[in-house]
Amino acid sequence: MNTCLKCKYYKIHDAKTGFCRVEVLRSGNHAAEKPLVQSENNCQQWVDCGQTYYIRLGWIKNITETT
């Protein structure tokens, strides 16, 4: 499934949420909004983040085991 967690524009915040940087990265405007999104959501602008997905899974596993 194409979730935000697997999206190139997602910046992980915690196990279930992250910031969507699609506006920042597409416009090059660092002041653009980075809305908080749910990791299981998605949108039309989704782009596969490839291996980064597994790094994110490892990070989530790590924080959920230590908290």
Ligand code: SF4
């Ligand atoms: S809202 Fe869309 S562009 Fe933003 S992280 Fe999720 S799938 Fe990617």
